[in-house]
Amino acid sequence: MFRSKQQKPFGSVLSDALNGRIQTSSDLVLRHVVKSSQAFTIAYLEDLIDSEALHSHILRPLEDWPDPLSDEEVRNVISIGGLSTTESIDDAVSHLLNGAAIVFQEESKYATIADISDPGTRSLEKAETESLVFGPKISFTESISQNLNLVRANVNDPNLCVETFEVGDRLKRKVQMVYIRDLADEENVNTFRQRIRDIEVDSILDSTVLTQMIEDNSYTFFPQFLTTELPDRVSVSLLHGKVGVLVDRSPTVIIGPSTFLSFFESTEDIYLRWNMGTFLRIVRFIAIFFSILLTPAYVAVITYHYEVIPSALLVSLGQSRSNVPFPPVFEALLLEFIIELLREAGARLPTKVGQTMGIVGGIVIGQASVEAGFTSNILIIIIAISALGSFTAPSYAIGTAVRVIRFPLIVMAGLYGGLGMMFCFCFLLIHLLRLTTLGRPYLSPAYPFRYQDLKYSLFRLPYQFLSKRPVTNHPSDTGRIPEEKIKHKK
Template identity: 70%
Template sequence: MSAQVSSSDDLIFRIVKPGDEQIIVMYFEDLVNTAILNECIIRPLEEMQDEIHAESIANRVNIGGITRTNQLTEVARQLVDGQAYIFREKDTYGILCNIEDKATRGLEKAETESLVFGPKISFTESISKNLNLVRSNINDPKLCVETYMIGTRTKKKVQMVYIKDIADEENVNTFRQRITDLEIDSIIDSTVLSQMIEDNSWTVFPQFITTELPDRLTVSLLHGKIGLLVDRSPTVIIGPSTFLNFFESTEDIYMRWNMGTFLRIIRFIAIFFSVLLTPAYVAVLTFHYEVIPSALLVSLGQSRSNVPFPPVFEALLLEFVIELLREAGARLPTKVGQTMGIVGGIVIGQAAVDAGFTSNILIIIIAISALGSFTAPSYAIGTAVRMIRFPLILMAGLYGGVGIMFSFCFILIHLLKITTLGRPYLSPIYPLRFADWKYSFFRLPYQFLVRRPMTNHTKDSYRMPVEKHKKKKDVDE
């Protein structure tokens, strides 16, 4: 056993002597529940008076989950997972008892994905609690759970969840193959796992949604998607995920359809402005003065009269300062970070204008661009939008409007080439599926959401009977 488990002060070998026999109970002190250990294992073993052997020990121990094994590698792996191993030297095998007591936190409010409407509860680091939340939301016998142990050095439990008669079998097989083909010493978190199984590792655009909201996973499973739960991770992977899925929020579902559509359109417009507004400012001031209205040209000239730098340097400098403020605010404690962001932005912005480093108009444009990137419900896609803004600004400063169009076309072609689990990333734009636009670009009333999204290639395509979805609900018919 010493060859399998390194010598450690918290590895306990406890000897129990019922009569003339000697039983050894082995466990890691910090990983097991000592109350259950003493009450359900030690005390019953001390009170044994009949013939003692491995099977009688298994029948005597008051633990639900026990496993009989004589493999040292299996024993070593289960010990570090919080199990206790009971064996007698004369027996050919011993008993593994699950009495783990790992540190977990209770169910709390979501931090990174805040909502006004809908459930506020979030996933935790306990995979059993997370699966309990999923089954509580979807009490369907067709909900399938497949468990995998990933990692050669640190085994991490990964569970794939999907609804068997809805999810596409090809998507399930692709997920299953990519998980089982992984050969790595350890998986730290679900976000790390998503990077290992994604189609393209070089792009800045995320290909899997990671969420801490159980209701978002519930909606995705009912639409034919697949979820991955990772032990000790508070986020869940959802796939296949298209580009437009990252701009959807479960809050759109809880609101009335017209409100949800309005907010979704606001997000798309905000992201469009976030990407193109600052490069357009640089291109216009550098190459295309003729497109500026004469009334605005005077105020713009006065604002830039004291700025010695070209527009491209001015824009890149301010964008870099905004990113510094955002990163500093995220790393500092909550109250200090909020104060740092507000005070730092006001002080630095005013000081930069007074010192002649930038103009007032660019401050407004940079602020609108920053706000636009924060409207995305997904933090990952918001970061990707902020990243692509820098090369766009540089191309605008070098080649003007031509540089912007070239960069925009390059990004569009890149998005067309990306796949997620082998499915098109830009669906339902490419391939064009107008029927799925009611799930992506806007939201229709529920009586029109009869079919599930075609993008997911679901087995059961209908969410409600076709002949009843338009039937009137009046009680006096």
């Protein structure tokens, strides 16, 4: 990068550095404002700035000011809130690439940085990946400043802390960590801070890429950090003592530490009555277990354990499989692979075409497979239930992980029956028990068992029973509402 020379003023060195770059950057503009005894240079990238702000807040005040200006007085003339100074060439170029205008003179000791960037982000819209029936529908955008405004609008707590980092050696990306000072555990904050600072990489494209660089285990299928595009979910997590991380140019926010059960929670559970919210959470957990175990159980029973099938069902099951030439394990793997093909094709096609592709493709391929004798109609039903179960998870990442781990379970069930299936399931359970997120147990509050936190994860209880914050997050302030006042008012 550029190095300033001690014998020349900083403004002269900066001018030489920018003149050296102008041949390779056609959108770099060096505009000169010449007055009676002074000549100011304004450097900016014309595609990244707000041209109206440039003319009204920088050029016009400098041209109309009658007296000569010192470096200190320039900051009083330019009527922009985001002003700073720098004596580093690298820092000036970095701000320039982020949409700032650099104001300096040849004999200046430092340069004035005016943030007049125009990021060109989209307007606030409805969330696409996390659909809700009740509650706010607004979602984050690709602008980190706009996302931080949404967080502050939801959490107007004076103890809300924001720490800013720059990650990336070549393409620097702004990263902001948000937490409530008297709620977040200091150890979680320090771990987040240390892992973000220790990242050495050319660039970070998205928050999901950042999670892969700071997670505890890089080889597991299970996500260790929750990512969301809903501001209200971030606010609820911050009030529970968690930490949020925003990445510039990314529409999702990282929440940590995140446990296995938190991936099945939805903010809609809070907006519904407590009994309905509890029912929906239990339905999701049951659906996930069905999605993991139903198809392997079918393969194990059909291959090795006919005796557990009721006699009334055994006849119809034998008739449906009488024309199928393949073993059950191959039949199940084939259908699972077809379901994944339909899902991936529907996700990559345009929205309306993708929905039609998924529905029509599933019906046509399923019906044709049964009539051609490639599979049985009972397995079609089981595969459909398993696929629906994986889609009930509010988090797309955990649903994808469930679909992936189904394949080794099917293989083990086809090779060793129920024994192989249970061996694979126990191996999966041991893996989850050893997994951590920010050094915290991944299966908390189930392991280590904390019964008082089950009302925030597995169940939803009435608000008079939610006087304490979740112990799992180790909040500094454990109390939410005094219990005596709750009982008296109730």
